[in-house]
Amino acid sequence: MPASIIAPAVPVAAASISSEVRLAYVLQHFWQAYEPTSPVTIGVPGQQAQVEVAVADAGFFDQRQPYPPAPIWHEWQGREVPFFFGPAAGQPLLTLQSGRALVHADLVSAAFYLLSGWQEYFSEERDQHGRFPYAASVQHQYGFVDVPVVNCYFEVLRTAVEHVTGEQLRPRRWLGGAKWAAFVTHDVDSLFGSWKAPAKAALQQGRLLETFQIAMRSLAGVDAWNNLEAVQATARKHGAPSTFFMLGSTQKAANGTPNADYRVSAPGMQRRLRNLQASGAELSVHGSIGTATDAAKLRREKQLLPGTVSGNRFHYLSWEPRLTPGLVDAEGFGYDSTLGFPEHFGFRNSYCLPFQPFNFATGRACSFLEIPLNVMDATLHHPSYLQLAPQEILPALEPMLQEIERFGGVCTLLWHNDHFDPANTVTGPRQFAALMEYLRSRNVAFMTGQQIVNDQKPS
Ligand SMILES: [Zn+2]
Known part of the structure; x- marks a missing residue:
């Protein structure tokens, strides 16, 4: 954890965030990430959706804790990816059935947690500039700052959607x-700051004329940073x-x-x-x-x-x-x-x-x-x-x-x-x-x- 920690000056003022809100927020981004495809329903158990995503947050979002239980690492397309909120090690991430797909990872909770910045909002840690420190993040704790794991979660969901529609779901183009x-x-x-370091060095070495010349050039607007x-x-x-x-x-x-x-x-x-x-x-x-x-x-x-x-x-x-x-x-x-x-x-x-x-x-x-x-x-x-x-x-x-x-x-x-x-x-x-x-x-x-x-x- 970083040495200097100051509590945020702003208190928590979170609205109640229901499972419907979390699902809508995540799906909004999922559909933005890909080009349009045939309609398909994605939902949680009990909604009779074609793609059913497990719910395994165990009431995490009803509380105000910044960190969920440690992620479980699963292999996905030849790499190890951390999954918050299950499934247990050794369990499959998804099962494909006739006309349906069951996603056993609670991708909605995991994606919502990371994408919403939940950890920053509920954490009390800030650095000397009032910022949420990297050292306090799950990305640092579990070592995945250079992996966009929400995109990996979306790829699991994409596999499920492609199975149900029988069509390829293409990433959006730019x-x-x-x-x-x-x-x-x-x-x-x-x-106008480029002169400061060389002028200081010249001054320290007693080269006064050079110090003066460097400062004058900058004052005249001639500066390597201008x-x-x-x-x-x-x-x-x-x-x-x-x-x-x-x-x-x-x-x-x-x-x-x-x-x-x-x-x-x-x-x-x-x-x-x-x-x-x-x-x-x-x-x-x-x-x-x-x-x-x-x-x-x-x-x-x-x-x-x-x-x-x-x-x-x-x-x-x-x-x-x-x-x-x-x-x-x-x-x-x-x-x-x-x-x-x-x-x-x-x-x-x-x-x-x-x-x-x-x-x-x-x-x-x-x-x-x-x-x-x-x-x-x-x-x-x-x-x-x-x-x-x-x-x-x-x-x-x-x-x-x-x-x-x-x-x-x-x-x-x-x-x-x-x-x-x-x-x-x-x-x-x-x-x-x-x-x-x-x-x-x-x-x-x-x-x-x-x-x-x-x-x-x-x-
Ligand atoms: Zn700046």
Whole structure:
């Protein structure tokens, strides 16, 4: 468990969540994951459904415990997959009968538990930034952060549905018929900070003139991080549109956490942003510290961006599960892309497709789409996170990328603009290029957040 734990500032306010609500929430996502097929009924015992899914939660959802009993590992399509809520080891996952299928795994409970973020909502653990820590997650405890197990559960259900209909159930396709998609994003925290480390080093070595020159260049706007146009050109060279998440506040948070070192509302910046938009980039909100629990502040920051703005990602990946989903929904965002663990790449909700977060206060799915974040540059090499060498990055990420491709999901990549600084040789432009080349070689469809939202809408 992490060293510094603070209890969430927001109390639990969950509505009663019935088995019907859980079934509807899970099936809504199941049917979104595949192309339409002949009608088939999926239900629980007693409903006379063609596909019958066992119920084995033993009253777990009537209580307020963050963690269910340990999962049981079953082999599914040649791999070991953790199943929460049974069946017992050695029991089959499903039985196919004439015109019917019995699923012995309680896939509805297991999928609901992970997809809804139940553990985060009911856990009392938060880190020094108010975030649910990876160390407190079932993904960490049972070692499956890089496996989208909800997608595996859906594959079991898919087998049952295909048996009943006699038709193939195909995973949905992305832009241009691609099997999977990638969402290439850049959080813009700093445009004028590249001089600090070299200036400090020069100062420490007594090179005062050089220190002065470095600082003056940055003051004149010449800074290796003041590079949004170059970032866009680099991503485009690999075939991807860029999505920039722009911070709307320059004020430090109460605990000293910095926000932007640029003014998004400055006329020169607005001109630049409009130019980026005009040449194909997407602009989204990078909600500053505090906005994950402050609707009015988030709204003000959204209004600072030119044009139509659909998306958000919170700075520092701030997210208070007891408040933020309802707040993002109420502010009318089309999508959010905050939900990844800062400490580890992978799948925070164990799912590799965009999904509608569950609002525990109302007991319903949110309207906005969560495009889960899979990997950010800082996670890969950071004192508090992983310490991968440059040549270890792509091999470490490949199994996760293969999972997303296999299930036809979206790979969301966060490469901050400051990580395009050529001076960064660890998680810098070369590592970005290697990842982009991999994605392109696997025929991914590069899409903006808004394109993903449009694609996901039921036709
Ligand atoms: Zn940020």
